[in-house]
Amino acid sequence: MQNIRNIAIIAHVDHGKTTLVDKIIHATSVFRDNQESGDLIMDNNDLERERGITILSKNISVMYHGTKINVIDTPGHADFGGEVERVLKMADGVLLLVDAFEGPMPQTRFVLQKALELGLRPVVVINKVDKPNCRPDEVHDKVFDLFYNLDATEAQLDFPTFYGSSKQGWFNTSLEQTEDIFPLLDGILEHVPAPEAKEGPLRMQIVSLDFSSFLGRIAIGKVIQGSVSESEWIGLAQEDGKIVKGKVKELYVFEGLGKKKVTEVKAGDICAIVGFDKFQIGDSFVDLENPQPLPRTAIDEPTLNMTFSINNSPFFGKDGKFVTSNHLKERLMRELEKNLALRVEPTEDANTFLVFGRGILHLSVLIETMRREGYEMTIGQPQVILKEIDGVKCEPYESMVVDVPEEFASKVIDLATQRKGDLHIMETKGEMQHLEFEIPSRGLIGLRSQMLTATAGEAIMAHRFVDYKPFKGAIPGRSVGVLISKSQGPATEYSIAKLQDRGKFFVDPGEEIYAGMVIGEQNKPNDMVVNIVEAKQLNNIRAAGKDKDGNIAPKILFSLEECMEYIQGDEAIEVTPNFIRMRKKVLSEEERKRIERGAKA
Structure with missing residues (x-):
């Protein structure tokens, strides 16, 4: 068992996890010399590549000096914490990656806390030391403080540190540049413990699943105790305590970027089992004669809800x-x-x-x-989940960190305090102001876009869930009303041009719209119903092209997240494969007025 290492790579968004995994893959010659591989090899779904973030955790394995290293690439965003919490169970050590300029960020804290609670052995990697204004020594001290604040054990506090640049492909125990990342791989072999080879009946928890159109559902996890063999009859311990008997049809271990079929897997290795259909993440594979199910992973509670209809x-x-x-x-x-x-x-x-x-x-x-x-x-509009704790109405609070150029700091503080945020820390980081707030989760909805507008796109904002605390009262929502379409048909340039002084539009001429659709933003606080499908009436004197108005401002284009943050309680988002449209929940103007009158009465 000495020749296996199971490591998870954890970090805040954009600190270079996936780039580091690329370098490990290349350094250990997973690809042939003439094979095309590209960048961000692990971020293999379209959404991950477009957004530049890891959403789903993934496994690969590489061979180095006769040792198999199973690498688990985890998401860095706290919203995908459910992925992190379960896959860390497969690891025996973690590589904590920290940016040499930004230092530990809110989501670094989130994933590290989960790893330390599981007793995993950390190796700290300070990345991007080639960046201007980087401060690796100061960041190292901040990482130590973070470990201490998270109640790390003596052994965990005695962590090894490596410095380097994933992008340039080098890491070392000092700031002296080397040719490659082999010092880091040597450090993994030295500092991450080999998995325990526990004797006894089979125990393996399912922490991830895969699907193949040929094989069906595939269960993935680490064999904690005993071993599992192909064609063996084993038990599946389910949530309700039932044990379902089944046969292992095929057995795989991870090799490179794919899987390799084997006949037996012993304790300590990560494997994939084919042969069971009715399983869930958290279920355990056990010995039929002496079943010993593993405790299920406790996942943090959700903080938001939305209606899907x-x-x-x-x-x-x-x-x-x-x-x-x-x-x-x-x-x-x-x-x-x-x-x-x-x-x-x-x-x-x-x-x-x-x-x-x-x-x-x-x-x-x-x-x-x-x-x-x-x-x-x-x-529907996102709503935070409220709870009653000891007879007090409570709501979720988040720790929000904003790095912003000094001249915009007062605008950020003003926006956050309007939304019931309390400023806890304000310090200078190079040319940037580093601000830390505690703010209700409700206050974050719609805040990012306002903050980017107020700071000319310069603000870098991150947040993580802290705890439920007493409800802070009403938070001001959107300060302006919307323009609502009166009728259905294609929007005309003539009508949009006439209404330019009323607000900004979300649609272009020629776009199909319907009654009740939100087509723009009013300059004033109330909503306004407008007709933008009206065409110019032409008579025999006017020429058709004479009155073309070329002074129409381009439409405001919203992403899905921006729409979710923009809409109010009486509005919704229509989502289809090719369109995202904002609309009123009640499309008829008469019906909306009737509901309003009823509410006032």
Whole structure:
């Protein structure tokens, strides 16, 4: 067992995890010399490559000096903490990657805390020492303080540190540049303990799953005790305590970027088992004669919820393949199997489901994935989950860190305090101001886009969930109203030009719109219904092209997350494979007025 090492790479978003994994893959010659590989090898789905973040944890294995190193690449964003919490169970050590300029960030703290609680042995890697203004020694001291604050053990506090640059492909125990990353790989062999080879009946927990159209569902996990062989009859211990008997049809271990078929896997190695269909993440494979299931992973509670319902706009079914409530329900149930931090509850309306998640990004990635698969749906405004603790109404709070140029610091503080945020730390980092706030999760919804506007796009913002604390009262929402379409049809240049002084538009001339759709932002606080499908009436004197108005401002383009943060309680988002449209929940103007009168009465 001495020749296996299981390591997880953890870090804040954008600190260079996936680039480091690329360098490990290249340094250990996983690819042939003439084989094309490209960059960000592990971020292999389209959404990860587009956003430049890791969303799903992945396994690879490399051989170095006769030792097999199983590497687990984990997400860095706290919204995907559910992924991190379960896959860390496969590791015996962690590589904590920290940016030499930014130092430990909120999500560094989040994933490190989970690793230390599991008793994993840390190796600290200070990355990007080639950046200007970097401060590796100061960052090293901050990492030590972070370990101390997280109640690390004496052994964990005695962590080895490596310095270098993933991009340039070198790491060393000092700041002296080397030719390659072999000093880091030597450090992994030296400092990360080999997995314990526990004798006894089989114990293996399923922490991840895969699917193959040939093999069906594949269970992935680390064999904690005993061994498992191909064609062996074993038990699957489920959540309700039942043990289901089944046969191991095929058995795989990870090799390079793929899997290799084997006949037996012993304790300490990570493997994939084929042969069981009805399993969930958290279930255990056990010996039939002496079953000893492993305790299930406790996942942090979700903090946000949103309604997912069928698309009921006039453009229903024009764009997507999956449009019914049954399609929606089946897809959400399928997501629950692998997305542990997600929860789905039915509502009184059979066409609507309440979906709970870790944050805006967590839910938007699910919506974006479903939309690309051909689903149409209507999404409601994100709401934070309130709890009653000891008779007191409480809400989730987050720690928010903002790095911003000094001249914009006062604007950031003003925006955060308007949303009930308290400033705890203010210090100078090079040319930047480093600000730390404690703020209700409600206050974060819509804050990022406001902050980027106020700081000319210079603010770098990150946050993580802290705890539930007493409710802080009303938080001001959107300060302006919206422009709502009065009728259905293509938007005309003539009508948009006439209404330019009323606000900014979200649609271009020629775009198909419908009554009740949000088509722009009003300059004033109230909503306004406008007709932008009206065409110019031409008579026999005027020439058709004479009055073309070329002074129309370009439309404001919103991403899915920006739409989720922008809408109010009476609004929704229509999501289809090719369009994202904001709309009023009640499309009819008369109906909206009737509801308003009823609310006042």
